[in-house]
Amino acid sequence: MKVLRTVGELRKAMEGHREAGQTIGLVPTMGALHAGHISLMKRARDENDIVVASVFVNPTQFNNPQDLQTYPRTEKEDCAALTEAGVDYAFIPSVEEIYPEPDNRVFDLGPVAEVMEGAMRPGHFNGVAQIVSKLFGYVNPTRAYFGEKDFQQIAVIRRMAEIEGFGFDIVACPIVREPDGLALSSRNVRLTPEQRAVAPAIHRVLAESLEKAGSMTVAEVKKWVVEKIDSYPFMTTEYYEIVNPLTMQPADEWMTPDGPAVGCVTVYCGDVRLIDNITYSKK
Ligand code: PAF
Numbered sequence: 001m002k003v004l005r006t007v008g009e010l011r012k013a014m015e016g017h018r019e020a021g022q023t024i025g026l027v028p029t030m031g032a033l034h035a036g037h038i039s040l041m042k043r044a045r046d047e048n049d050i051v052v053a054s055v056f057v058n059p060t061q062f063n064n065p066q067d068l069q070t071y072p073r074t075e076k077e078d079c080a081a082l083t084e085a086g087v088d089y090a091f092i093p094s095v096e097e098i099y100p101e102p103d104n105r106v107f108d109l110g111p112v113a114e115v116m117e118g119a120m121r122p123g124h125f126n127g128v129a130q131i132v133s134k135l136f137g138y139v140n141p142t143r144a145y146f147g148e149k150d151f152q153q154i155a156v157i158r159r160m161a162e163i164e165g166f167g168f169d170i171v172a173c174p175i176v177r178e179p180d181g182l183a184l185s186s187r188n189v190r191l192t193p194e195q196r197a198v199a200p201a202i203h204r205v206l207a208e209s210l211e212k213a214g215s216m217t218v219a220e221v222k223k224w225v226v227e228k229i230d231s232y233p234f235m236t237t238e239y240y241e242i243v244n245p246l247t248m249q250p251a252d253e254w255m256t257p258d259g260p261a262v263g264c265v266t267v268y269c270g271d272v273r274l275i276d277n278i279t280y281s282k283k
Helices: 007-019 035-047 065-070 075-084 124-139 148-164 186-190 193-198 201-212 218-230
Strands: 002-004 024-029 050-055 089-091 143-147 169-173 235-243 262-269 272-279
Touching: 002 007, 007 024, 007 050, 007 089, 007 124, 024 035, 024 124, 035 050, 035 075, 035 143, 035 169, 050 075, 075 089, 089 124, 124 148, 143 148, 148 169, 148 262, 148 272, 186 272, 201 218, 201 262, 201 272, 218 235, 218 262
Parallel strands: 002 089, 024 050, 024 143, 050 089, 143 169
Antiparallel strands: 235 262, 262 272
């Protein structure tokens, strides 16, 4: 695996592969890689001639300086994991390389970016759009891969791609979970052993809510999920929204015009912010 540090090196390498008619899969990450990220690398490996992973803790998407400061940075381990996963290039730039001057672009992301994470973390999605649009421009991939744990982020990235005219495939990949159901996240390492023992309740409650959906309304299930999660020690639900899977707007019915409704949750477990989601599809 080659490690590239500059945009110039990355553009040059990608041009060569495109000229040779090869397909390119891009997997953007912020590092601290876990099995969820590796599943994206493997999918990209299966579907493309060349796989590029970026590892960049993007400052413009953090609205909390403390969160940016404490975000885990594990470059050595990340490179070992990417090599093992058969990635061809790791793009690991400095902040100065990506932002030689401030990025003042404001994307018109519309309603998909205004609710849930967009409402709780002002500026977050604009920062995601800034970095992902830059990466898309440098690499011009055949396909780009994102995990469905960040369900709303995928909708926002699709919207950014539409605005910017990126016509390639944006591939959404399933959430990878620990055996006890906790969605894999780079933040899980910050949980104390006591919090880690409780955190799987998030997925357990969401899974139980699938059964409730047979007999309860959307509003009733929303209330039930929040009360149930908040009954566990350390846990405070920030929001639980049941939404249309494309527009991210609140759903009134379990089946929306765009497919089964999706429940998206953010929970503080102590001071660690965890997110998860579940699709209310009929079994
Ligand atoms: O999901 C992430 O890790 C980040 O938001 C992304 C897409 C790599 C952009 O920094």
